[in-house]
Amino acid sequence: MVTVAISEALDNKFIEDPEAEVIALSPKTLLATNRFVCEICGKGFQRDQNLQLHRRGHNLPWRLRQRSSKEPRKRVYVCPEKTCIHHHPSRALGDLTGIKKHFCRKHGEKKWKCDKCSKRYAVQSDWKAHSKTCGTREYRCDCGTIFSRRDSFITHRAFCDALAEETARVSVASNISSLTSNSNANYQFTGGLMRSNMVQHFPAIFDPATAEGQVGDHATPGLSLWMHHGETLSTDSSLPGMHQIGPPSIETVLHGDPFASFSNGGQQLNGQLSWIYNNNLASSSSGELTSTSLIPTSLKEADLVSVPSWFSTRHHQHSMPASGMSATALLQKAAQIGVTSSSPSFFGGVEMKCHSTQVQDGSEYNGLLNPSHPSVAANMASSLQNTANPYSNMYSTRHQTAQKDGGGGATRDFLGVGVPHRRLMDGFEPISVYDSRTNYPMKESG
């Protein structure tokens, strides 16, 4: 079974009434804005409510004030676009507004463009709603980092360590919430809430004892299956958090058939849950959700604030540090950084720069080279002294600057940390052994 588009899932349930009258409106009709026309004066209105309000003004006798034809049969609307999934009567939408919006969004021209982020919209109200919030949001990850850009937030989130712990808790909370069936919008809303904060606000549904970090005993096939559907679960530590969950029933659920009796319900729940993510819950920065936000009237498919609202702050109650690093690991890391920052460059060039001995002393440079290659050394030294050196100015300038910094002959790397002098090269033997601590080359020892 397939998931229904977010707004449509809420505006229209699956049309299962075989007696429904299937209506196919033309694109022109669907895009027309003044669909509702007063039969008395011919004035057009965008919404039926507005038309009704207007009709009252005509002072009609009571009988005629009622809608002229009481619809005996339910009307469903198909999309005129042949390639569209809603073209088929079985996938018709039950609401005129719904089909109009669908057609406009999906197949209509996207005339409205956000100038901040270049996102385009076919429906003006979608665009307006988006523009209000575009660029004003801040996205906060559970790890505490704040992002002003949605895309970098999403990417960060996918790789964030906080996600690992999150998933574990989510599965527990969702198991609890999937206890009852899913026809009640109220339930769906709370059921969809992965945030265990919600547990505290709806004690009637949840056992308040199963607060953050605690393991619930409610191992139902519900959302954990949804969470894993479509993929084979690895039995190793892919979800370390999960394995901490005690009750064996959850384990069996995880490894069970992900598509067991779950089909439609699960998918619909999936759709509901996506709606939850997408709904603008960010207004509830403290995590409190009022019942008004349950009502999807203001829901816009375009107002996708999915990830951020899901991930607003809440404090962690688990004892592990956010980075998940043990003390030993931290120390090791510090040691590594300390060593690498003071290690020399490939040729130990930095140290050489700061050496204060006289340049003209050819013997200094013999020290650079293996004495077993005296010809090379002599070459180098003599060529230095004899050739008109176009780079001498450059060299001496840098030498002076380095000397200024280095002070009395102590060799330092750029961080000002003293390092032992290292020989440049052993003849011209390439350096092939790397010090695994520093990841820098060191002399071949043997």
Place this chain on the structure above:
Amino acid sequence: MSTSRQSEPDDPSASEKWAASLLQDCAKAISEKDSTKIHHLLWMLNELASPYGDCDQKLASYFLQALFCKATESGERCYKTLVSVAEKSHSFESARKVILKFQEVSPWTTFGHVASNGAILEALEGEAKLHIIDISNTYCTQWPTLLEALATRSDETPHLRLTVVATVVSMGGSVMKEIGQRMEKFARLMGVPFEFQVVRVASQLGELKEEDLGLREDEAVAVNCIGALRRVGVEERGDFMRMLCNLRPKVVTVVEEEADFTSTRSEYVKCFEECLRFYGVFFEMLEESFAPTSNERLTLERECSRSILSVLACDGDGGGDCDRREKGSQWCARLMGAFSPMSFNDDAIDDVRALLKRYRSGWSLLPAQGDDLGLYLTWKDEPVVWASAWKP
């Protein structure tokens, strides 16, 4: 040499691009086999170079290494060493840190991601089962935003299978495993049915075969090549593209850096010049994008050293992973042999523009001109990255 000059702020003879002239002179000396000059210049460079200094000093340092290995014919050996060093210090945490930071401060990689995702989403629209074959060097950072788009844009969320092709050097086993787990978790979060697998290619990328990928009958395939084609041996590029064509993909996205190390393979000095030019731009870009003491920047610079070594000090295609870049126009000519071009739709281009707006100034978008296709990312008006999309 006198030591009396104490403070010489900007010696005019110490021109801004001292590294370039020294390095180029040395490359010339090597190609002319002038050993006196070679030794002299190597020594000079060594004195002045530092991977911790300014751009010139850094370039001097990394290029010096390549020149030295070229002069001593020790390129392959040095390359192997660099590879093993990299492998030892490589971890998921370090790779993640570096790439995410890089993407935060520069659109260098995200440009290709956004353009490619746009093309992929368009080409796979309406498909229920997607299979993306990812041959890239960006550790799957491209996919979270695509997953999010799949979850929110479509009426029905398709099933996504992601196959990452990893060569030995770029992505170690433990790193890929961790990445796979994160991707799986994230896909679950997004509500996208997801499968992940890694296909390892033993030696050169050109050895990748269709059988290795495990394609299924009912899926729509997209091939995503980010910095991938340049890793295929030059002579094998045509065959590789034909192999990709045989996978019957709905779209092939290609992103490459704008440099030509291929056509000048046999002319050392010219190749050297181009290499220096490209990495000069890259290092300068890094300097202006990162904070001065950034460790991530240092890591990125070090990673360049392998490429530089491979191109300038190793025979043939390179010590291990080939790294012979070609420019967009050159890739176009090759790809036209197996594919037809697909232009980026307005949404994708809008997305790229919006992306660039979020970074510091200096970046812009340039559609390819004339016969060429694709999109260029330019930095200070110089094209640096090329993105394109192709269909069979």
